[in-house]
């Protein structure tokens with residue numbers, strides 16, 4: 248990843264709604280609920296940028312952009328297939 252991309256990726260974090268919440272809700276235990284995290288993401292102004300970042304950097308754990316691990320892995324695979 249080049250430095251310009253990294254800077255652009257990081258600016259959205261300043262407006263991330265999860266900065267005002269308990270970070271633990273974005274990493275629920277197995278069998279735990281992701282609902283509080285997804286509700287926070289639904290109201291977050293940088294949801295799209297967050298999800299793009301998670302896909303670009305292949306984040307596979309936690310809730311990103313309102314998307315859980317299973318869906319995030321599917322989106323990562325789809326983007327990889329597009330790039331191939």
Ligand code: SF4
Pocket residue numbers: 263264265266273287288289291292293294295297298310311312313
């Ligand atoms: S979309 Fe969710 S995880 Fe991403 S920055 Fe917003 S609140 Fe945080």
